[in-house]
Amino acid sequence: MRELAELQISASAVPGGVAFSGGWDACYRANLWSRIASRVLWRITEFGYRNEHDLYAAVRAIDWPRYFRVERTLRVNVTAQRSPLKSLEFATLRIKDAVCDRFREVLGKRPSVERANPDVRVHAFLEAERATLYLDTSGEPLFKRGWRTGAAEAPLRENLSAGIVALSGWTPEEPLMDPMCGAGTLLIEAAALARSRPPGAKRSFGFERLAPFDTALWERIKREPLGEERVPQLYGSDNDARALAAARRNLAEAGVERWVKVEQADVLERGAPAAAGVMVMNPPYGERMGSPEELARFYPRLGDALKQRFAGWRCYIFTADLRLPKLIRLEPSRRTPLWNGALECRLYEFNIVSGSHRR
Ligand SMILES: C[S@@+](CC[C@H](N)C(=O)[O-])C[C@H]1O[C@@H](n2cnc3c(N)ncnc32)[C@H](O)[C@@H]1O
Structure with a gap:
């Protein structure tokens, strides 16, 4: 909501997101500028x-036919909460048939269905007695920013990373560091924020393929002056050379490499690049990234490293491992529940003060 307020769009909280009304200018700006949203849906x-x-x-x-041309490819998505229908697959099929039959009735032909990369996405949300239909103005989800090339283990989604940076309360005047940076997502989102780069500058959107698309308005919105371009101090490290190579490629592709200093280092050994700052990190989690026993041995050492070398820093650790506060032996000053897909996670805040907060 704060993000939309900055775009002069007044929104209200609704289950699973926020709602606003406005013209196409508001829709285009929200798509271009939202760092945190997954999609902007138009309620039909x-x-x-x-x-x-x-x-x-x-x-x-x-x-x-008022909403899109018959040559466009189509995909229907159905989600439901307490719906009495037995099969969502069948509901999806009936909605798709209804759209196609309407086209055939009016134009004598129907749009083709395309699952992987459709031009137009219709979303239906079914509740116990009511159905709501939306057209997707984003197309590909907004966390796909168009810069990710370097694959690494378990990268965070871009909009979740932007949300973590926002929750840390970081401002570009403070140093920010990710000592387990992987493919560099948190750093890229922080750099883009500091430089006022629109997160959607490198991609296309669903609204460009809907009938009411206003090219002149979209061109004008893309040319609107950006916000302030600040010079951030961003630091990233990882102990895995391949992850760092991916981070470097992604930073370059996102056009922010000159704002981020990356180096190969073990979080347990590296020093602080400044006397105070904000640390964000997302340690490995799950079988693929290290066994629970390994992590149980790692967390106390991480706690010691933070206490010894990062007094004066605010640290934010994002993890699905709810044992972390106990094992790291530091007292979190805040715990924010967040979801990473279907995985329940926490963002733990630790204010590192030398000699205190020890359990
Ligand atoms: C879950 S990934 C981080 C993903 C990252 N946030 C992103 O979006 O790409 C965890 C990272 O921690 C790194 N790592 C594991 N142990 C480490 C250590 N002791 N020191 C530094 N990095 C470490 C791994 O190489 C991996 O890249």
Whole structure:
């Protein structure tokens, strides 16, 4: 909501996201500038339903050729909460049939269905008695910024990384460091924020393939002056040379490499690059990245390293491992629940003060 307020869009919290109303300018700006959202959905209609016939009839009644051309490829996604329908797959099929039948009735032809890379995405959200239909103005989810080339183990999603940086309260005047930087996602998001780079500058959007697309307006919005361009002090390290190579490629592709100093180092040994600052990190988690026993041995050593070398720093550790506060032997000053896909996680805040907060 704060992000949208900065774009002069007033939004309200709704389950699973935020809602706002406005013109296409608001929609284009939200897509171009939101660092945290996954998608911007355009609510087309809402109706009561009891079964698949009701769904079909209500969707067929919509004037679909008004929304997109028949040459566009289509995908329908259905999500549900307490829906009485037995099969969401069948509901998806009926909604897709209704859209296609409407086209055929009016134009004598129908759009093709494309699962992997559709031009147009229709989302239906089914509740116990009501269905809401949306057109996706983002297309590919917004965390796909168009710069990721370097693959590394378990990179964080870009919008989750931007959210973690926002929750840390970091401002570009403070040094920021990620000593387990992997492919560099947290650093790239912080650099883009400091430089006022639009996160969507390198990609296309679903709204460009909808009938009401206003090219002139979009060109104008893309040319709007950016915010302040600050010079951040960003530091990244990782003990794995391959992860660092991926981070360097991604930083270059995102065009922010000159703002981030990266080096190969073990978090347990490296020193602080400044007397105070903000540390963000996402240690390995899960079988793929280290056994629970290995991590149980690693966390106390991490706690010691932070206490010995990072007094004066605010540290934010993002993990799904809820044993961390106990094992690291530092008292978190804040715990923020966050979801990483279906995985429940926490962002733990530790204010590192030499000699205190020891359990
Ligand atoms: C979950 S990944 C971080 C992903 C990163 N946030 C991203 O978005 O790409 C954890 C990283 O910690 C690194 N790592 C593991 N042990 C380390 C250590 N002792 N010192 C420094 N880095 C370490 C791994 O090489 C891996 O790249």
